[in-house]
Amino acid sequence: MVKFSGTVMDLLLPWILAYIIDEVVPEADIARVVQWGLVMVVCAFIAVLGNVTANRMASSVARDSMRVLRNDTFTAIMNLSCGQVDNFSQSTLISRMTSDTYNIHQIMNSMQRMGVRAPILLIGGIIVTMTLDPVLSAILASTLPFLAIVVIYVAKKGIPLYNTHQKASDVMIGRVRESITGIRVIKALSKGDYERERFENINLDVVEKEKKAGIAMALTNPVMNFLLNVGWVMIIFVGAVRVNAGLTAPGKIIAFLTYFTIILNAMLSVTRLFVMFSRAGSSAERIEEILQARSDIKNQDANDNKSCDESLPYIVFDNVSFSYNGNVDNLSDISFSLEKGQKLGIIGATGSGKTTIINLLMRFYDVSSGKIFIDGKDIRDYDVGVLREKFGAVFQNDIIFEDSVSENIKLGRNITDENMKKAAKASCIDSHISQMDEGYDSFLAIRGNNLSGGQKQRMLISRAIAGNPEILVLDDSSSALDYKTDAAIRKNIDEMGKNTTTIIVAQRVSSVLDCDKIIVIDEGRIAACGNHDKLLKTCAIYARISSLQSGITQ
Incomplete structure (x- = not known):
């Protein structure tokens, strides 16, 4: 007007x-x-x-x-x-x-x-x-x-x-x-x-x-x-x-x-x-x-009240196959189980499908066939938000945000300062934080450019464990760490979360040798499954990887 x-x-x-x-x-x-x-x-x-x-x-x-x-x-x-x-x-x-x-x-x-x-x-x-x-x-x-x-x-x-x-x-x-x-x-x-x-x-x-x-x-x-x-x-x-x-x-x-x-x-x-x-x-x-796109990982199909099968192990992959492009399977016939509190190691060549297993477990993608269960319930019956709250994860090429140290660890979650500091100590990054000008209030550059590679990974590990997750996923999270620090962090994580189910994806045999179960992935399939000693005797791929990494096997 x-x-x-x-x-x-x-x-x-x-x-x-x-x-x-x-x-x-x-x-x-x-x-x-x-x-x-x-x-x-x-x-x-x-x-x-x-x-x-x-x-x-x-x-x-x-x-x-x-x-x-x-x-x-x-x-x-x-x-x-x-x-x-x-x-x-x-x-x-x-x-x-x-x-x-x-x-x-x-x-x-x-x-x-x-x-x-x-x-x-x-x-x-x-x-x-x-x-x-x-x-x-x-x-x-x-x-x-x-x-x-x-x-x-x-x-x-x-x-x-x-x-x-x-x-x-x-x-x-x-x-x-x-x-x-x-x-x-x-x-x-x-x-x-x-x-x-x-x-x-x-x-x-x-x-x-x-x-x-x-x-x-x-x-x-x-x-x-x-x-x-x-x-x-x-x-x-x-x-x-x-x-x-x-x-x-x-x-x-x-x-x-x-x-x-x-x-x-x-x-x-x-x-x-x-x-x-x-x-x-x-x-x-x-x-x-x-704006019109709707996630193909649908919350509305979730049913959090659906009864659980208590006879099942805590995590189960039941004959799972998956393809990114819909033509050729990137994973085929993946089946394994893990009890609550156990540690699973996943090892294999680059591109064999290790990270894809994690992506399916956290439901970033839905399986092409088969089923995945957590705590006796198909993950597709969970609300996506509820499902992912169970996890603490460090991914390959994970990111440090341009924010304070405390916010990078808490990441908007309801985490107390006490738990934040415990997580930093467990990931062996607390000594470096204490040397920074403003401690936990110090600002980190975008992508963590003012941190070394090892410091980034330790910061990311502290973020993953700070929320006391039910399931801890560490996907190639120790590649920049020396063997001594890697071993110390794994020991601290075991002591901090005794009931936490841990999944470690790694290239190093040293990172998975103390796991309850180790899966060897080869071209999208499980080549072998067992503990360290068993795989050394029964799996040629695992034995070859171990022998090539000097000082790992005794």
């Missing part, structure tokens, strides 16, 4: 000017001229005040809407399963959270400003001009169908081009992210020029696609300017003839030209809106894909 009032005042000003020229001035009444001049000043003031107020309100609405949209998009991304994140890719998720939401913000802001003002000026200007001079209005109206054809054609062509451009941008973001993550490797191998060349090729592709979209959308302004200026010339010519013939008044021609300028600017504003709408429409579709 505020924007409407200000815009109507803009439409009244040329009409009042025409009235003064044609009706008031010929009477030579200065008082009436001043009176109507003051009316114009009031209208101008209301127009400025209304438009400024409306623009401020529009900016606030766009800002708050984007805050909600970004929050909803981030929440939707966090709720995606690992498989869905793999399908979307991290680079496109980053792009949709940043550039796509920015495009939506732009159109929301512009629609509330130009989107309200331009149609009122356009339609209102046409209506007023028809009351001033129907003949000249007919000339103006004759240009409108051509303008509509241009707008519709360009908008129809622009959206697919912007879709293509956004996909190219996703690829570029992925390349940048990859290069920044691996910058140390790039520098170490002196491959800066090679990476710059790879980036340049992707960047040129993005530029080329953006140029095509830009050229298509840029046709609107010159074409519309040409059509409207042709109409303007015709109006001036016809208007001059009609004034000379006494069929209309000079004031009406002046007002008509002013309204024509208003209509011209309104049409250009509508055109700009179509350009922005084309880009925003593409972005909206990409964001909608995220």
Whole structure:
């Protein structure tokens, strides 16, 4: 309403000017001229005040809407399963959270400003001009169908081009992210020029696609300017003839030209809106894909009240198979069991499927066939949140956040300072924390760049054990630790959580030799299962790994 009032005042000003020229001035009444001049000043003031107020309100609405949209998009991304994140890719998720939401913000802001003002000026200007001079209005109206054809054609062509451009941008973001993550490797191998060349090729592709979209959308302004200026010339010519013939008044021609300028600017504003709408429409579709996506790890199918089979061991893998791509199995016929409080070691070659077992146990992915039980109940009968609260985990390439030491250990969980310090002591990181300037309040750099590799792993282990989990998962968590520290941490963990079921995924035989059960994985299958002594005698793969690691076997 505020924007409407200000815009109507803009439409009244040329009409009042025409009235003064044609009706008031010929009477030579200065008082009436001043009176109507003051009316114009009031209208101008209301127009400025209304438009400024409306623009401020529009900016606030766009800002708050984007805050909600970004929050909803981030929440939707966090709720995606690992498989869905793999399908979307991290680079496109980053792009949709940043550039796509920015495009939506732009159109929301512009629609509330130009989107309200331009149609009122356009339609209102046409209506007023028809009351001033129907003949000249007919000339103006004759240009409108051509303008509509241009707008519709360009908008129809622009959206697919912007879709293509956004996909190219996703690829570029992925390349940048990859290069920044691996910058140390790039520098170490002196491959800066090679990476710059790879980036340049992707960047040129993005530029080329953006140029095509830009050229298509840029046709609107010159074409519309040409059509409207042709109409303007015709109006001036016809208007001059009609004034000379006494069929209309000079004031009406002046007002008509002013309204024509208003209509011209309104049409250009509508055109700009179509350009922005084309880009925003593409972005909206990409964001909608995220918001409409529902995790294929479904909470709503959970049944936490379902009875448990108490005769089953605490953890059971029952003939489990799984494939990431749906074609070739990454795991086949995995079966084993583990009693509560026992320790399981998983060892095998790189890429054999060790981490995949952990991903299935924590239900980051659902099994292709078979079943997994925890505490006598199929994990698919648990609410996902309840299931994962049972775990404390350290994953391969796990992350340290840019936050304080205490927050990196607690990670938003209801963990007391006492338990936090016990966990830090058990993971042998407490001595390093005490040497830091502010102790547990000291800030860590992003990805823990101010920590060594061993310090990172010990910090991550303290995070995993601080919550006193029922199941502790250590996935290659000691690769940067020396043997003495590794052994000390394993001993501390055993003493700290005697009832905790522990699963250790490792490359070192020393990390698993004291486990109650050790599984040897080979090409997605269990090659052997037993304790250290048994496997040395019965499993050639395990014996070979052990013999290659000097000092491990006696």
